[in-house]
Amino acid sequence: MKIAILGTRGIPNNYGGFEQFAEIFAVYLAQKKQDIYVYSAHDHIFQEKTFKSVNIIHKYNPEHKMGTVGQFFYDLNCILDSRNRKFDIILQLGYTSNSIWSFLLPKKAIIITNMDGLEWKRSKYSKKTQKFLQFAEKKAVKSSHFLIADSLGIQKYLKEKYNKEAAYIAYGAAPFLNPREDLLLQYNVKNNNYNLLIARFEPENNIEIILEGVAAAQDHKLILVIGNNDNAFGYYLKKKFGDNQKIRFLGGVYNKEHLDNLRYFSSIYFHGHSVGGTNPSLLEAMAAKALIVAHNNEFNYAILKDNAFYFSNATEVKQLTETVNKDNHKQIVQNNLDTIIQEFNWNKINESYLRLFEKSLQ
The missing domain is CATH 3.40.50.2000 (Glycogen Phosphorylase B;)
Structure with a gap:
């Protein structure tokens, strides 16, 4: 052909x-x-x-x-x-x-x-x-x-x-097989002691709701926010949350090895996408054995099913940030990796x- x-x-x-x-x-x-x-x-x-x-x-x-x-x-x-x-x-x-x-x-x-x-x-x-x-x-x-x-x-x-x-x-997506904890030094974070959000800075990715919940939580973990924030919505979010010591805006990171390691060693990976089909970054998080907290919609549930925690508002993000830890949910993390291997x-x-x-x- x-x-x-x-x-x-x-x-x-x-x-x-x-x-x-x-x-x-x-x-x-x-x-x-x-x-x-x-x-x-x-x-x-x-x-x-x-x-x-x-x-x-x-x-x-x-x-x-x-x-x-x-x-x-x-x-x-x-x-x-x-x-x-x-x-x-x-x-x-x-x-x-x-x-x-x-x-x-x-x-x-x-x-x-x-x-x-x-x-x-x-x-x-x-x-x-x-x-x-x-x-x-x-x-x-x-x-x-x-x-x-x-x-x-x-x-x-x-x-x-x-x-x-x-x-x-x-x-x-391809299973992430070669974790390197030493790469975390470049981001000044430690294994399972930070949360992660990777998204384009667009309202339908629910970044604001996630950050509102994180800011209100009694949890002191840092959240790394990765994505090109050089737009009007990015400026708005940086102004709103820029003084919060728990929230660190990193801008765009395009090195896949670094992204995979940040996913792998994170405590919670937030996925706020609510529009569209199968999101590549969600599959990559599953492939990197991240514990996923996702926006509650049909697109995300069709992929993750019961192997994630879901939120619809900032209050639910706050509660999940305070109560969910990767160490306690190793099976659903493994289930998601198995899904990548078998289906994606x-x-x-x-x-x-x-x-x-x-x-x-x-």
Whole structure:
């Protein structure tokens, strides 16, 4: 098969979840002797034409000049290029900035789209932007031959709203096997003596509720808050909680070894995400044997089931911060690792995608 992956900033990954998946899956396809191409931004840090036998196509991305709107033109450049390459399958990762160009997609290729989360529900977007994202979602559903949902909640939503079946294929993670306690020295924390929160600074990730609960708790453990906070919501939270001695804002940390160790040695890992499908950072916390306290919603429960503690408000965060300790809940930590190995391992995810590709061409 001749396959293209669109919708990422490129590989190898130096940005986020879709890029991580694209790298892992594309290398897997290359190992299976498939003819695989990944579109990358012109200014990606990796400038070679191949990566581990994966073909790389660099296209101009004006995002550095235009901001977010530049993504629309980057996707346009990728789609226009794809028209001349006779791909059997085009896999689109997400739809927000490429669905408006769907009428330009090559007519003979099978279009498969991973529908990501419910982007239009994100409170950071204006009402006008939310309406556009609903329009883009509808366009993606109509223009795709096959849909992929990375959570059962998204699969159910697509069926109910559009009466369209989506294949459920989750995101993946790899068990964290090499803990290094010495790395904690760089963050001035000790094993099982701090809590952890890793998230984008957006209201729907419930960072404010978590920090309100932590601030009110009679527990003296420090909480490390990791994520790029250089936005309006980040400034607001730093102003509100910046004087609290228990709360330390670290900004973005992108070294995966460091993140995995911080998860592994934490007492509580807070996961506040409430919008979207299977969140990569949640799976990575499970894979790193973190004890998870998660926001109570269908997306998180579908993954964690009874192997986590749940909160809906700051009072519940306070109570859990005061009473929950990793040493007392080793079994549910192990259960989550077993879930990663059995259900969310990358080999299973890759095989599921490949089977869908083969089926789509029958």
